[in-house]
Amino acid sequence: SGCLTGTHFVLQLDVFARLLLPFCLGRYGLFQKQLTLLEEAEGGFDQFTRSYESFGAHRLSDNSMLFREWAPAAEAVFLTGDFNGWDKFSHPYKKKQFGKWELQLPPKEDNSPAVAHNSKLKVVVHTKGGERLYRISPWATYVTKPSTSVIYDWIFWDPPHPYVRKHPRPRKPCSLRIYEAHVGIASPECKVASYSNFTHNVLPRIKDLGYNCIQLMAIMEHAYYASFGYQVTSFFSASSRYGTPEELKELIDVAHSLGIMVLLDVVHSHASKNTEDGLNHFDGSDSCFFHGGARGEHPVWDSRLFNYSSWEVLRFLLSNLRWWIDEYGFDGFRFDGVTSMLYHHHGVGSGFSGNYAEYFGLHVDEDSLVYLMLANHILHMLYQDCITIAEDVSGMPTLCRPVQEGGCGFDYRLAMAIPDKWIQVRALKGGSIIITHTTNVPCALVGDKTLAFWLMDKDMYTNMSALIPMNPVIDRGVQLHKMIRLLTHGLGGEGYLNFMGNEFGHPEWLDFPRVGNSESYHYARRQFNLVDTDHLRYWQLYVFDRDMNRTEAKYGWLAAAPAYVSTKHEGDKVIIFERGDVVFVFNFHPTNSYSSYRVAVGTPGKYRIKLDSDDLEYGGHGRLDHNTDFFTEPIPFNERANSMQVDPDRPHLYTPKVTSVWD
Structure with missing residues (x-):
């Protein structure tokens, strides 16, 4: 009956999903059966996950x-x-x-x-x-x-004086602002950085920037550094290349003292093929922990795939989640590779258009799905403020609905197919940019240029000094970098994720030491020294990121209902939307400024500029008067009951910049 109630709720959200009711009931039935078996055979999931x-x-x-x-x-x-x-x-x-x-x-x-x-x-x-x-x-x-x-x-790790936590866990925030970080590259030095370095040098920056959550990558031990942590060999071991377990515990505890939650990038979607220092062939067989034969091999990742129908694999993985929370103090997880887990085809060679047939049927791996339902149910039952995020590119329906509603139980979905969307719509002929709705944050991908480097490229080496006038490439790139982040922050979804370094426009690209680059650490580092050099414009981008987060913390648009986009004008390159009693106004045009521009508003009243990417402090040109009051009129416009006019004697929509956030 619990599933029926929940499923009806889901179907009220999408009347076209009525045909999927048997699938939802079936999935929930499998979940309930597994949960009942845990009760009967192990005395409940609490004992089972303490294995x-x-x-x-x-x-x-x-x-x-x-x-x-x-x-x-x-x-x-x-x-x-x-x-x-x-x-x-x-x-x-x-x-x-x-x-x-x-x-x-x-x-x-x-x-x-x-x-x-x-x-x-x-x-x-x-x-x-x-x-x-x-x-x-x-x-x-x-x-x-x-x-x-x-x-x-x-x-055998059994220190005589283990680290004792000193600070309580923060409560789950209404607006989730995540700073995704890799401990090993969190230093300007060409080496593997440490947990202690992150604690003392990076955590204060994250606090200052206004992020309330950290997502730590590459913590579970992985023999190959260049795998970015996604070829795990020891699932219960915190990577020793950064320091000791006690130093990681201190990192998390200090983050908690700053009011910052910490998520682990957990890899339960596959495992390294290593045998002597991995799970593969642990007992000499092909099927210990993994499916035997072809089903146990990932066709692209060259890794092993867990057998989620195995009782002992469930014990191992569910206990692994509990271990990282109880032993280290993590506050939740970003589950890697969920798309690969959900489907027998692992998403390889399969596009997802939104057709429901793509998400239901024999191609769905129900064993994996039930494992994810169990994991989310148990985590949320044991830890009230636990956060779980699914990295899924398929858009599986009900992925973020509670398990009792027939869903998979995740709190958030990280749509990893979209971070490169901004790369696809970067500066086109004439410097224009196509306005595209996006649901994620731009970030650096391994082996690819950073967003800032896509926008400004080699000019970043010679023209980022604030002591000289900006050339057109730097000017346009600096302004767009701010606008892209704010548009994603305001319009993208219910949470915001930034990859370490993107907040200040990190140049070049990200690559790990490997044979192909002569084992170089040059690109496996974050050059925080650029922010600390006052005369460089990286500081201006950093301050904008900080004030963007602080503005969100004040007005809470991430926790508000989805945005209403009132203007998306391809010719003008203008996009205007409202969210959480805030009006966002962007002008992406490379050459045109506008006056007498009417802005649709749902809530009547007086509006003032609260965040302006054209501010001098952020590397802008300071062309807007922040003391101007904007009063709405009961003039319907673009399907909104009210609107306000940007008149010639008031701030124009200069380019390139955003002329708001307005409240």
Whole structure:
């Protein structure tokens, strides 16, 4: 009945979805069945998702040790490491039911644990075919890569003085303003930056800019740095290349002290093919954690695909979500690769036009869908202010409806097919730009130019000084960069996401050290030093980003109803819309300014300019009088009951700039 009520609600939003009622009921039925099984077999999802407390390696309260693994295809399992002189056979696991293996070690004679903090360990798996495999536990909480090796070591992490959180979690904001960041590139230096660097040097910038949420990328350990964190090898390990687990905990705690939530970019859509330091072939079989055969291989990403119908895979992944929240203090997740999870074709070679047949049918992977429903249901039941975001390019209906309404349960959808839309509509012949409705934020993509570099290119190397007049390329690029961000912020959706560096117009492109660039870190860094150089115009773009966020914090347009676009004039290159009692007015024309321009308004009253991209402080030309009052008239215009005239003796719509936000 819960699904029926919710489904009726969804169908009221879209009467054309009535034919989909059987599919919605079916999906919810599968979810309820899985939830019931959890209750019957595991005592409920709370206990089930705490499995990280017993799997892997643990020191118990009496200093005895417990080791537990799931390796259903193994013939025998042993533990080796520093603690036993790397003896391969002295410490066998006992075989338990359902493919589980367990080993208990008493304390030493001095009552110290048998395995000390920072000890190296390996699981030795003997296969039925006679192979001997050396593996890292899938539940390992810390792994490191020695400089002399390409293979990671499993380190038993049990510090004598673990980090203790000092600050409460912030409450979920009404308006979500996300600063997407990569710890390793968060420094001007040509190296892998650290958690501590981010805590002390980047968090203050994020607070100053007015973002209330951080999305951290590439935290789950990945052997290949250039994978941007999307080829995960150890799912419970925070990447050691940036520092220790305790330093990441401090980063999150300090962010909380600043009122900033922290989301983890979680990768449950696929896993690295690595065997010695990954999940692949952990027990010697092709199907441990993953689908066997072709179904377990991603055709494009060269990675393994989880078997979401497996009970132990559900245990592993759902516990993994719980681990990052309970152990580190994360406030939620951006789920990577949701499109790949939702469909058997993984979105490869499939366009999505909005036809409902594309989202329902045999091509939908219901096992994956039910896993996502379970994940969202459990997270929101356990953590009231948890935020979940789906990275989906397909536009799956009901993705962001609550599970009890027959939806998938995400709070937000990040439409990753759209960030490059602004690249597609960048300056055209004559410097004009096509006004295009977009639902996401422009950001840098790996291997591609930043938005600012698309707009200004090599001129950024020689003409970004505020001590010299702007040439036409820099002038146009600086103004458009501000306008694009504000248009996306105001019109794009219910949340705003900015990738680190875009706030100040980071030049060049983003690329990680790899063989193709001689392992260079030159483009795998964010040049915050450009912002700190007062005479460069990067500071002007930074201040605009800050004031844009602060203006939103005051007027709350992200939490308001969708915008009403009253003017979208292709010839004039003018777009005007209202959202949250704020009027946005843009003039994108490269040469034309306008006077006597009528602006449609829904709410009558007096309006004043509150944010102006043409302000001198933001690198504009200061052509607008901010002390002017604009009074509406009861003159219907563009399907709005009221309007106001921008007269010749009042501020014009000069170009290129936005002449508002007005309130």
